[in-house]
Amino acid sequence: MSEETSNGIISEDQAVELLALFVSSAQLLMHEPAHYGPLRLLTATERLSAMMLEKATEETRPFLELAIERIPQMHVQMSDVPAYKAGLEELNAAIGDCLVRRAGLEEGASQ
């Protein structure tokens, strides 16, 4: 594990909160509408982003800030499929950018 990724970014309490969200969602999704699956994943993404924000590196922070701002808006748009898809596109493009930054592959970045 690199120094950068071993910065104790969330606490055990926060990790358990996410575990509770995962297992309760898994049980509920057995009988909930299919589109609730993405909703639960986005809820987890938003909560994890908020937990990580304080200690996150500059490379990761833009994605976290976007997730915290954008995901609550997407909850409102859930039944507006084109808007919801656009939100997912935006988040996925942003996580792609985040991965590129973290790998030091940005154009002009030192290798």
Next chain:
Amino acid sequence: MSNAVLDAIRKRRVVREMTDEPVTQAQLEQILDAGRWAPTGGNMRQNRFVVVQDEKIKGLIYQVAPGMFQRPPVIILICTDLGVARAHQISDDSLTFPMDVGKAAQNMALAAHSLGLATGPVTSFSQSAVNRILNLPEAFVPHMFICLGHAAEVSQFNVRPWQRITWRDLTFYDRFPSDSGGE
């Protein structure tokens, strides 16, 4: 002519973002009383209300309730006491119970609205985890949380906001015609 009941029915909304402004004990008791006056099948009165105000317990419930977006000052859990039902030889899976929970919930929501408060129902939660967290009696089945508080001044999470329907879209009179798929 103004009608307070009809006005409340039309204006009440599900609220998913609340402030931390407290709910008074007097308000809470009025809302619980409205729940008590909801009709129940066979007048069995098997609904039970568990009021959660402790911050730590509310935090634990939030963690196992993916459908709970609010952080309300008060959470009311509506349960069915199967002990009452069993005494009347009603099966545990009777459809009466969730219907009666719904009636109590709507009474509470309307009462809260009339008092200037907001509510949001939550059924997406892990029953088994909530049983443990609240140490519910074995015969209590948790059905629905009512989040109770004051609405935040933000755009509220509103599912399918553009669908405008009237009672005419939902209502049919008498017998369906023979080409409607009926027998």
